[in-house]
Amino acid sequence: MPNNISKSAIIKEGVIIGENVTIEDNVYIDYGCIIRDNVHIKKGSFIGARSILGEYLVDFYNDRINKKHPLIIGENALIRTENVIYGDTIIGDNFQTGHKVTIRENTKIGNNVKIGTLSDIQHHVYIGNYVNIHSNVFVGEKSIIKDFVWLFPHVVLTNDPTPPSNELLGVTIELFAVIAARSVVLPGIHINEDALVGAGAVVTKDVPKETVVVGNPAREICSIRKIKNKITGEQVYPWRYTFKRGMPWEETDYDTWIKNISIEN
Amino acid sequence: MPNNISKSAIIKEGVIIGENVTIEDNVYIDYGCIIRDNVHIKKGSFIGARSILGEYLVDFYNDRINKKHPLIIGENALIRTENVIYGDTIIGDNFQTGHKVTIRENTKIGNNVKIGTLSDIQHHVYIGNYVNIHSNVFVGEKSIIKDFVWLFPHVVLTNDPTPPSNELLGVTIELFAVIAARSVVLPGIHINEDALVGAGAVVTKDVPKETVVVGNPAREICSIRKIKNKITGEQVYPWRYTFKRGMPWEETDYDTWIKNISIEN
Amino acid sequence: MPNNISKSAIIKEGVIIGENVTIEDNVYIDYGCIIRDNVHIKKGSFIGARSILGEYLVDFYNDRINKKHPLIIGENALIRTENVIYGDTIIGDNFQTGHKVTIRENTKIGNNVKIGTLSDIQHHVYIGNYVNIHSNVFVGEKSIIKDFVWLFPHVVLTNDPTPPSNELLGVTIELFAVIAARSVVLPGIHINEDALVGAGAVVTKDVPKETVVVGNPAREICSIRKIKNKITGEQVYPWRYTFKRGMPWEETDYDTWIKNISIEN
Numbered sequence: 085m086p087n088n089i090s091k092s093a094i095i096k097e098g099v100i101i102g103e104n105v106t107i108e109d110n111v112y113i114d115y116g117c118i119i120r121d122n123v124h125i126k127k128g129s130f131i132g133a134r135s136i137l138g139e140y141l142v143d144f145y146n147d148r149i150n151k152k153h154p155l156i157i158g159e160n161a162l163i164r165t166e167n168v169i170y171g172d173t174i175i176g177d178n179f180q181t182g183h184k185v186t187i188r189e190n191t192k193i194g195n196n197v198k199i200g201t202l203s204d205i206q207h208h209v210y211i212g213n214y215v216n217i218h219s220n221v222f223v224g225e226k227s228i229i230k231d232f233v234w235l236f237p238h239v240v241l242t243n244d245p246t247p248p249s250n251e252l253l254g255v256t257i258e259l260f261a262v263i264a265a266r267s268v269v270l271p272g273i274h275i276n277e278d279a280l281v282g283a284g285a286v287v288t289k290d291v292p293k294e295t296v297v298v299g300n301p302a303r304e305i306c307s308i309r310k311i312k313n314k315i316t317g318e319q320v321y322p323w324r325y326t327f328k329r330g331m332p333w334e335e336t337d338y339d340t341w342i343k344n345i346s347i348e349n
Numbered sequence: 350m351p352n353n354i355s356k357s358a359i360i361k362e363g364v365i366i367g368e369n370v371t372i373e374d375n376v377y378i379d380y381g382c383i384i385r386d387n388v389h390i391k392k393g394s395f396i397g398a399r400s401i402l403g404e405y406l407v408d409f410y411n412d413r414i415n416k417k418h419p420l421i422i423g424e425n426a427l428i429r430t431e432n433v434i435y436g437d438t439i440i441g442d443n444f445q446t447g448h449k450v451t452i453r454e455n456t457k458i459g460n461n462v463k464i465g466t467l468s469d470i471q472h473h474v475y476i477g478n479y480v481n482i483h484s485n486v487f488v489g490e491k492s493i494i495k496d497f498v499w500l501f502p503h504v505v506l507t508n509d510p511t512p513p514s515n516e517l518l519g520v521t522i523e524l525f526a527v528i529a530a531r532s533v534v535l536p537g538i539h540i541n542e543d544a545l546v547g548a549g550a551v552v553t554k555d556v557p558k559e560t561v562v563v564g565n566p567a568r569e570i571c572s573i574r575k576i577k578n579k580i581t582g583e584q585v586y587p588w589r590y591t592f593k594r595g596m597p598w599e600e601t602d603y604d605t606w607i608k609n610i611s612i613e614n
Numbered sequence: 615m616p617n618n619i620s621k622s623a624i625i626k627e628g629v630i631i632g633e634n635v636t637i638e639d640n641v642y643i644d645y646g647c648i649i650r651d652n653v654h655i656k657k658g659s660f661i662g663a664r665s666i667l668g669e670y671l672v673d674f675y676n677d678r679i680n681k682k683h684p685l686i687i688g689e690n691a692l693i694r695t696e697n698v699i700y701g702d703t704i705i706g707d708n709f710q711t712g713h714k715v716t717i718r719e720n721t722k723i724g725n726n727v728k729i730g731t732l733s734d735i736q737h738h739v740y741i742g743n744y745v746n747i748h749s750n751v752f753v754g755e756k757s758i759i760k761d762f763v764w765l766f767p768h769v770v771l772t773n774d775p776t777p778p779s780n781e782l783l784g785v786t787i788e789l790f791a792v793i794a795a796r797s798v799v800l801p802g803i804h805i806n807e808d809a810l811v812g813a814g815a816v817v818t819k820d821v822p823k824e825t826v827v828v829g830n831p832a833r834e835i836c837s838i839r840k841i842k843n844k845i846t847g848e849q850v851y852p853w854r855y856t857f858k859r860g861m862p863w864e865e866t867d868y869d870t871w872i873k874n875i876s877i878e879n
Contacts, residue, residue, distance in 0.1 A: 094413075130410055136695055139695070148624075148642055162410050168695055182451075183451050184451075186731050186732075202467060202469060202732060202750075204732060204767075216513070219469050220467075222768060237507070238505050238768070240796045242766070242813055244766075246841060246844070246850040247766055248764050248792065248853055249857060250859065265505050266533040266551075268796040268813050270813055283507055284551030284565055286830075300565045300830045313514075313516070314510050314518075320511040320514070323513055323514075380648055430666055448698050448716050481778070499777060501772070502752045502770055529772070530752075530798055531796075531798040531816075548798050549816030564830055564831070565830045579783075579802075588778055592779060
């Protein structure tokens with residue numbers, strides 16, 4: 085298949101482009117990117133310097149022939165420098181990353197997702213919409229991360245209950261849950277809606293809805309509703325009533341937004 | 350503004366240089382670096398292969414026009430490969446980094462600072478002089494790190510007491526304090542002079558001067574003055590009396606150096 | 615010395631090759647790699663885009679003259695993108711890495727070793743055969759990692775008992791030991807054969823043979839022989855009897871393999 089590259093796309097010096105590549109209107113590809121075969125970049129996206137899109141899966145290395153593993157990047161992405169994103173992955177609209185992010189194959193990422201510098205998203209991962217993943221998070225194979233989840237720096241999601249083994253159990257994180265910095269979640273754990281995992285925790289048991297856990301091993305300490313803002317003294321959680329930046333209710337509030345969504349559908 | 354590039358500078362193949370760039374005498378820029386606009390590299394500095402200096406701030410991405418955000422790198426820097434350093438940042442003399450370090454905007458770094466491979470220094474950070482940051486440390490926005498501090502591999506400095514929120518409280522680390530590997534420090538914590546945080550700690554309370562803390566949550570275990578060298582049995586801390594490498598008292602001792610400094614001033 | 619590059623080697627666009635470089639038959643060097651002086655890549659190896667091989671040691675930076683520090687990479691390596699591997703290091707056959715791995719000087723790596731994305735292997739490290747190191751592991755100077763060891767994501771091996779100091783004590787990990795995700799091992803610790811360190815542990819004492827430790831500080835909880843597979847209920851450890859993928863007993867079983875090895879020798 086020939087390439088299909090919009091005339092309004094800006095492609096800077098030193099970019100290498102493979103075959104069967106589609107680059108839509110107003111895409112900007114900065115210096116030295118490698119766009120391998122079967123990559124589709126939708127309109128308005130920015131690809132940072134030296135990012136590698138459509139990276140080879142392991143089946144390349146035997147005969148050094150690239151098989152067909154399409155990568156789709158949605159509209160208006162802002163991918164910073166030196167990301168590596170494999171083929172056979174689909175990424176929604178308004179995706180944003182920091183530097184040097186790795187995303188492997190057979191992973192599906194929704195709309196309005198942000199992933200920070202150095203984070204490493206393994207294969208066969210599901211990430212919903214409006215998920216925020218900060219710097220240097222490790223998301224193991226088979227993780228399921230639902231809408232509006234936050235993972236803070238250096239969080240690790242594991243998957244092997246008896247390492248090394250072939251029977252992986254991914255972590256599942258439900259809507260609005262927050263995992264603070266440098267926590268590790270053990271294989272197969274279910275973190276329920278609006279749960280809050282404190283920094284540095286080692287989560288060895290499922291975390292109930294709206295529950296705060298801390299420590300190694302993590303233990304329940306209270307309901308999220310008991311946590312007060314250190315300055316104002318006001319109730320903080322569920323955070324969707326106190327935090328708006330980047331959220332679909334940014335221009336209004338959560339209740340108004342959810343009511344309008346319900347009416348629309 | 351035109352560029353001002355010294356004739357004694359060595360610029361290797363594939364380097365891209367923007368506008369209003371100053372490169373002083375005996376600077377060496379290795380293969381494939383990207384020097385964006387408004388970067389000033391002072392004399393004798395080495396910039397490792399494929400580093401990106403003066404990286405775009407977020408205001409670039411709306412209209413894809415680079416605004417004026419100067420980056421200054423002091424004399425005799427040794428920046429290894431694939432660093433990304435944003436504009437609006439000032440770095441002092443004798444700066445050294447490992448590979449793939451990220452340093453964001455509005456950060457100020459003093460003289461004689463070392464930052465290890467993969468470390469990620471966020472925006473609005475202050476780092477003093479003679480600070481040593483090892484591999485893969487995360488320094489969150491609003492952190493203040495004073496002179497002679499050591500952060501060992503995988504340390505994480507957080508800043509959001511009720512994540513996600515807009516009210517960030519940075520960590521402050523005072524003179525001579527040492528944070529051992531893979532510790533995490535919670536938002537707004539103050540680690541006082543000569544404190545020692547043991548490996549893997551989760552620091553949830555301020556650490557008093559000359560105090561050792563360990564554990565999750567970290568608890569005080571003794572004065573730093575009680576720690577003996579495992580081989581010689583001698584008192585180790587305050588470390589400025591037992592360690593000299595790379596320090597301004599390397600040729601003499603701490604007491605002589607501090608006395609001379611006082612006389613000079 | 616002139617270069618010695620096989621006619622069957624594939625060298626893609628933008629590769630830079632220094633002096634005294636040997637590239638054997640069927641080596642593939644992807645876009646933009648930097649192969650510095652005195653590198654020897656054995657037959658069948660694949661070098662991922664923009665990797666840097668034979669990276670400068672610190673003695674380069676004084677006079678900017680590269681001294682002789684050979685790097686040898688064994689047969690059939692699969693090195694993914696943006697690795698940095700220093701001179702004065704020897705790597706055996708069938709080496710595999712993820713992206714953005716760093717390996718420093720005076721390190722020796724055996725055959726059939728795998729190292730994951732972002733891992734940082736410091737200098738003066740010994741890694742045996744069939745060692746598996748996952749993503750973003752930090753292996754400190756003077757670590758000794760024997761055959762068939764597994765290190766899972768974000769493990770940190772430290773080396774300085776009284777930081778900062780000049781008297782480093784590396785960690786030693788014996789045959790078949792497994793260290794789960796995000797654990798940190800303190801300086802000089804000896805982890806014995808078939809030991810299992812649970813996720814998020816802080817290992818402050820030697821771990822006896824076939825022992826499970828968890829927690830901060832890590833404490834012994836049971837023999838590895840008591841751990842059952844969560845699904846089948848069968849005994850899992852020692853894992854060499856239940857796991858074969860990538861191991862030399864993959865086509866048979868451990869007992870048959872070890873018996874044949876003994877007969878052959």
